[in-house]
Each structure stands twice: as structure tokens, then as C-alpha cells.
Amino acid sequence: MLNFQLSKEQEEIQAKYKDFVDRWVIPNRLKYDELAEFPWEIVKAAYREGIMNGVMPVEYGGHNFSLLDGAVASEELGAGCIGMGISIDANTLALTPLYVAATDEQKKKYFGLINEIQGVAAYCLTEPNAGSDVQGIKSLALKKGDKYILNGHKRFITNAEVSTFMTVFAQTDPEKGSRSLTAFLVPSDSAGIEFKPRLQKMGQKASVQNEILFHDVEIPVENRIGEEGHGFLIAMKTFDRTRTGVAALSVGNARAAYEIAKEWTKNRRQFGQPIASNQAIGFMLADMATKIECARLITWYAAWAYDFDKKKLNKLSAMSKLYASDIGMEVTTDAVQAMGGDGYSREFHVEKMMRDAKLCQIYEGTNQVQRVVISKSILKE
Numbered sequence: 001m002l003n004f005q006l007s008k009e010q011e012e013i014q015a016k017y018k019d020f021v022d023r024w025v026i027p028n029r030l031k032y033d034e035l036a037e038f039p040w041e042i043v044k045a046a047y048r049e050g051i052m053n054g055v056m057p058v059e060y061g062g063h064n065f066s067l068l069d070g071a072v073a074s075e076e077l078g079a080g081c082i083g084m085g086i087s088i089d090a091n092t093l094a095l096t097p098l099y100v101a102a103t104d105e106q107k108k109k110y111f112g113l114i115n116e117i118q119g120v121a122a123y124c125l126t127e128p129n130a131g132s133d134v135q136g137i138k139s140l141a142l143k144k145g146d147k148y149i150l151n152g153h154k155r156f157i158t159n160a161e162v163s164t165f166m167t168v169f170a171q172t173d174p175e176k177g178s179r180s181l182t183a184f185l186v187p188s189d190s191a192g193i194e195f196k197p198r199l200q201k202m203g204q205k206a207s208v209q210n211e212i213l214f215h216d217v218e219i220p221v222e223n224r225i226g227e228e229g230h231g232f233l234i235a236m237k238t239f240d241r242t243r244t245g246v247a248a249l250s251v252g253n254a255r256a257a258y259e260i261a262k263e264w265t266k267n268r269r270q271f272g273q274p275i276a277s278n279q280a281i282g283f284m285l286a287d288m289a290t291k292i293e294c295a296r297l298i299t300w301y302a303a304w305a306y307d308f309d310k311k312k313l314n315k316l317s318a319m320s321k322l323y324a325s326d327i328g329m330e331v332t333t334d335a336v337q338a339m340g341g342d343g344y345s346r347e348f349h350v351e352k353m354m355r356d357a358k359l360c361q362i363y364e365g366t367n368q369v370q371r372v373v374i375s376k377s378i379l380k381e
């Protein structure tokens, strides 16, 4: 039997995140959009109120969220501010390699640490010459006794300069190349780590990114996540879990822009009638509402697949990210258009939502790469 009803617990998660967003995120979103700084006061409040680290096991301070619980939560964060939402969700991204592949001891230590100091972690995959092509990663961690010595260059790393530790992907054997890709836990204050100045960017300004240089950074062997050579699989398993989060943030952002545009076009009168009474605008609102519903459905379906139909997960999570972030861009652009000059002004926040939407089509694999994932999957079926 099909059931589109959230459980009582999921409704409680939705209400709790919405309440947090109403009190902390919406009142501060323009401030952080202008400051372009990491929103520490919001993240600390999120820790106090049990909003952080939902994915972590309860015994390590998390909430044992299913992927669907996480999607419900991320939609509310996205409805407030994707920039702040991704500061929180990029932490989940960085913790996910631990979730999927770490030992109990590693989980206990690093989940415990991040919770105790109420910090954030960063996920370091992308390099100057390895963006979409993850197998082009050249960072090298060579084993020497009971340590690995890491040298390399990462870029576009969210939360980097504010992180407590990073999950870093590097080769361990130049001869095996990408087949030796391996994941490591690297404390961010390790000697030899250089954070370059913060990335200046179009939107999602409440999140921060840096380039990182690793110069002979020593990593104890016990900080390796999984086996040598398992890094690519761990990175892909991570994205299978986190792409629904990006999709959900996009749905929330689109929903917020649509709601503002709907109210505005109902109240704004030109030619003696509300703007929304013009079929051109009414149809625009109808398309926005339809796209949001469809995007939410594929997102929840993909999240559901993690627990109930893993065979479909890879394809569905890529589809959810592709579809939801594309409609996120369309809906926010239409919201600006429907509101004319007011849409373009800072006052109504929809121009920020449009700028924020763009990045969801790019990070965690561009939407062209999602199509590569989907086409490979359907051609194998």
C-alpha cells in the first residue's frame, strides 16, 4: 500500500526545524548574506536545540535520522536559508564517510569530539584538476611506519577554515593511481595545513569555502577510514546518502520563494486587479506549485529507497538532486519575475533565493554529472 503521510515523529521533526528556522534563520539570513561569514551563532543555537548531526547514532549524540527524516529536516532549513542549511548539512556530508565506513572506535571518537566541542567538519574531495572527474585526484598520502604523509591541494571545501576535522580523499599508491583512493580523518589544526583565503561567490554566502594545501601532513594510521583503495566507493556511498539533502534544501528554497511570490501577486494590484488574476501569472504560480510537489516526491522517494530498495538508491538520489535543483532554479527565477522590481530588490529575499538556488545545480556533482550517473544506471538495467 502507498502512503504519502509522514509519521508522527517526522511531523515533529518538521515542526521542530520550522520553529528553529522561524526564530534563528529567517531573521538573520540577510545579515549573513551580506557578511558572507560562517554563521557560528546559528550553528551553536542549532547544537543547543538538537538540530545538528541528526544522522549520527543516538549513542554518539545524534538522532538516528533515516534519510527521509533528514530530507524533511533539510527542506525546512532550505526554506530559511540554503547557505545556513548547507553549513549544517556540509557537516553531515563530512561525517557520512564515517557513518558508512568507520570503525566503532573511530565513530565514538570523532562523533563524540564534534558533538562535545559543538564544531563542524569538512569534506575534502575536489581538487583543482579533479572536480567532476573524482578519479583525477592527485593528493597523495604515502605510508611511512605508523603514519601516512599527506601532500596535496583541495579546493572549494565547505566549512574548511572553521572545521575541527576533515575527511580527506587521497591516493596511497601512485602506481595504482585512482584505484588507491583512500579516505582519512585529518584534524584541521594538524601541522602543515594551509587554508587559503575564503572563496568569494554568488550565493549561499552564509557558508564558507577555502582552498587547502597539505604540506607533509602526518596522519596516524588509525585515522584511515576503511581500507586503502576503498576511497572512491566511500565517496560515492556518501553522495548516495547526501544528494537527497541537497534536493531537499532546493525544495525548501523553492517553496519559500513561491510562497512569497504568491502572497505578493495576490496583493499587488495593476490595471484594477491583483497581478495573480492575470492568467500569465496564475499559470506561473501553478507551474511553480506543481514542480515543488514533484520535486518533493522524488526526493522523499529517493530517501525512502535508502531503507527499502537500495538497488534504486544511486539512480533515484541522482534524479532527486538533478530535478529538485533544476526546478529550484526555475521557481526562484519565476518568483523574481512575477514580482517585477520588488522581486529584484533585496527587500523581499527572493533575489537571494535565486542566487542561492544556482549552487545546488553545481555542488555534490553537477547536474550534468547526475545525468551521467542516471544514464549509466538505466543503461545497465
Ligand SMILES: Cc1cc2nc3c(=O)[nH]c(=O)nc-3n(C[C@H](O)[C@H](O)[C@H](O)COP(=O)(O)OP(=O)(O)OC[C@H]3O[C@@H](n4cnc5c(N)ncnc54)[C@H](O)[C@@H]3O)c2cc1C
Pocket: 090, 122, 123, 124, 125, 126, 130, 131, 132, 133, 155, 156, 157, 158, 159, 201, 209, 359, 362, 363, 364, 365, 366, 367, 368, 369, 372
Ligand atoms: C560553493 C561550493 C562549495 C563546494 N563544496 C565542496 C565541498 O565541501 N567538498 C568538495 O569536495 N567539493 C566541494 N565543491 C566542489 C564541487 O563539488 C565541484 O565544483 C563540482 O563537482 C564540479 O567540479 P568543477 O567545479 O571542477 O567543474 P568541472 O568538473 O571542471 O566541470 C565544468 C563543467 O563541465 C561539465 N562537465 C564535466 N564533466 C562532464 C561530463 N562528463 N559530461 C558532461 N559535462 C561535464 C560540468 O557539469 C560543468 O558544467 C564545492 C563547490 C562550490 C562552488
